[in-house]
Amino acid sequence: MIGLLLQFWRHLLVLILLMMLFGLIGARAIKLQVTDRDFLQSQGEARMERVDSISASRGMILDRNGEPLAVSAPLTTLWADPRLFGQENVPELAKALGVTQQWLSQRTSTQKSFVYLKRHMVPEDAAAILDLKMTGVFGQIEYKRFYPAGEVTAQIIGLTNVDEAGQEGIELAFNDVLEGEDGKKRVLKDLYGRTVRDVESIKAVSPGENLYLTVDQNLQYLAYRELKAAVTQYHATAGSLVMMDVTTGEILAMVNQPSFNPNNRANLVYAQARNRSVTDAIEPGSVVKALTLAAALESGKLKPTSEFNTSPGYRRYDGHTIRDTRDYGKLSMTDVLVKSSNIGASEIALTVGGEEVWKVFYDLGLGQVSGIGLPGESAGLLPNRPNWKDIETATFSYGYGLTVTPLQLVVAYAAIANNGVKVQPMMIRDGTSTVSKRVLSESTATKMQSMLEQVVLKGTGRAAQSALYRIAGKTGTSHKVGPEGYNDNRYVGTFAGFAPVSNPRLAMILIIDDPQGEKYYGGEIAAPAFGRIMEAALQLLNVAPDQALSDGAAFVASELEVAL
Template sequence: MLNFSREKLMFGLILFGFGLLIAKAFYVQVVQSSFLESEANKRQIRTLEVAAPRGQILDRHGELLALSTPVASVWVDPRTLVNHPQAIEELARVLNLSQQQLTRRIQANPNRRFLYIERSILPDLAKQIEALRLPGVNIQAEFKRYYPTADIAAHILGYTNIDDIGQDGVELIYENWLKGQPGRQQIIKDLEGRVVKFVNNLADAQPGQALQLSIDKDIQFFVHRALKEVMTKHQARGASAVILDAKTGEILALVNQPGYNPNNRNQLQGEAIRNRAISELIEPGSTIKPFVVAKALDLGLIQADEVINTSPGYIRVQGHMISDAVNYGRLTIGEVIQKSSNVATANIVRRMSAEQQWRFYSDLGFSQDLGLFLPGEQLGRLRHHREWQLIDQVSSSFGYGFSTNVMQLAQAYLVFANQGNLPPVSLIKRDAPPEMKSVLSAQAVEQTLQMMETVTHQGGTGTEARIEGYRVAGKTGTVLKAGVGGYQEATYRAMFVGLVPASRPDMVMAIMVDEPSRGVYGGGSVAAPVFQEVMRHALRLRNVDPDGAL
């Protein structure tokens, strides 16, 4: 009887145990299934960000200037990897790293869950590492910016950082346009942090938008080559050049020397990355004289056939000596520009009021924002006319006493290509003609442009800018550099600004060479040949018909 009771008790206990197991299974698999699945997912399902490429940057003809290429980065979970010395050894071997140094890096961060080991590796190497399935080792697909033109267009394009974010130039100012929108994927990871399954695509990666610039890649190349040559030939400290479409204000080329290759991160520092064409302030020197003559003609203060006596080759203004290279004697207005007479220009400018001259310079864009938003732009300094004395007005008529940059100077010369109207400059290719500001009368511009042609004729200061078959109008400039305590002796900037063809201007080019140091320093000898060298190629590239050199 006792044995029977024991058997019934044991059987009952077994049934009760099975009942508990069934109840527990029901509770876990039915009642708590959603909760437990959610908790498991929190520990295993991860959201992975999928990199998106930046938009391409193109020149005006659709040629590539910048694109994104796929690369990858290796990152680790130190908390996991620190317990797998064999995986550390294998990773160091594949990446060609010191095993000891890699071990020390990981051991120094035992509680971190994310640590970059190598950035921007080639996709093939990334696949090789991924195939090893090392615990705590992860591959992150990324993109790296590549610039096919290397240093040729560096100061326009700028560069991105290691995370592919724009840091300078077009890359920076159009960051929001160029950057892509990352995608998102759900994945499952095992306990060692390895991806074991793709779950769901939450959002596709959206590439950035393409950007078409006004730059002509081929013209940019010829400017780049010419500036490197002039730097070597004259052992100059620096040089800048800008070419504008004479009718639209589009920037066809912008080059500075010294330069840098944005594909090489070791070069992204120092003076090389400065965009001198907009960031270096210069006194424009004699390149400003055609504007003074044009404004005086416009106001009726001089006549095109007037003769001005410059004897004895110098004048005094408020105790300051204003002189010419030689005593030119009597000069026509055209010869004032051709010979670049300071004395004659000083006599002309004193016929207009300081306010008229100051307002005209402002209308030309001097000391005004270019509207390009490029980093480092310096607006220049043009003191208000109320602060001027007579010597300030006179000295500014031949380009001293106020500062500008090469781009502003090039833009100002656009008035000579547009019957006295001034278009804004642009780095983006234009689909329609821009709105222009009226600055001078068409008659005054036409008269002055004819005078500027004589600068490149025999007896002018810019004969080395002549191009066979084309009429060239322009102006040379040679200025002493200002330093601490005044102007530096025998330290010059050589300049030339020109338009071609003069009969129907297609392009404007401004060149500045800083501190040529081999005994030749004049704008006509140093900068004008750069104009000639570049423009003969640019005219061919743009299929501009000759207009017959005089």
């Protein structure tokens, strides 16, 4: 046995050594595969696997008929990883991007792992650069907002920032709905950061929802065109218009001047981005007289025929003088509205009492936010007082000492038009039902309707007449407030009303702010545009004319040919 061992000891030694080597390899394998497995696996994944986010598209904003008002289009953003990017590629890439070599080499010689090269490129152009297959240059899809209707809907739609987050208007107010949720996927990347393989989807993309507005793009355009024309013609600094369906509370048009082009915000002035119709509270002036008279009828103390003596055209209350444009003598309540007498309105309000007038104003929605849900909405100011002084009640009655937004006024007038039922205005068509509340008795509302029609038939609002539709409304001209109190030669011209009187469908307000020309009365500058817009809007909505059309004025084909 010993002899055998001695004879083969070399073989045995080799054999044992070899076995030990195998054992070593086996032990190492066990260590790697079993003991250190988790650690090694996680390290490998950390080096190879990446979680990429898949960007969700933002929902569209459309008008009531499905016309797009805000659309997201995917664009490509090029970025670079400076740690991977080779400076030798600078000349070629700079040429392709249309930037200077200096800018590019500076940009790419940092220690960061991410720098933007160019954001929001047309996909084809970006693809051409990506096809150069430079190391460290990547493309990423980002969405950019486009606004097909441009400045016509600019303030109501609002804006998004470069990262597509809502900044203004509906884009801001409904950001949560519009914004989708980004998805996530796991991918394998190679040494150069290129995606080699998509491993699995971690979270599916949920794209943003589309939002339908109550706005009608055609009416919006019509209103915009006419308001712009009026603001230009009378050299005014600003203007607003709100058109509302009186029975549903749907806002059909809301436009403001000056406007801006939301597709090019290089020279955006934020004053233009403001939606004046809801953010700016003004002293309304005479348009409020209609509401004072409604309060008077509602109190039951007065009738449309009740008479008031306004001679001699001025009156003193608590040491302050209130004036009419001339001495109107004795006026019935209807005539107070038709002639827009400040003294008449004051006397009416004093008969009813300040508190009572205030309450009707409040019920009609003044001094509170409308509930439309647009950002930056002002509630206006409707001060209530423990003791109403005569001068306070008087100025209140013809629209001073309180501030309202154009939207609040249109809601109040719509309540009169809707036979005394106030509806909450809305701008989003999402199936929510109309919120309404009776604020005036039906008889008060009907009386107010015919009184307001008189204003257009024979009063200050004659310029708003239409040959097709019976229009009712009230003019207003108020002094603007400057640093030294009321300005003698700066005005706000207003017209608020509704049509057709036989069965009111639309309520509207038109405000021309600070006209610089010779004309400044609401009846001169706001009423004509009001009449034109109202007539055209009702025609577009296919509302049958309610003016008595004479039979003689028949549709004659030959006449039409002449016109052509």
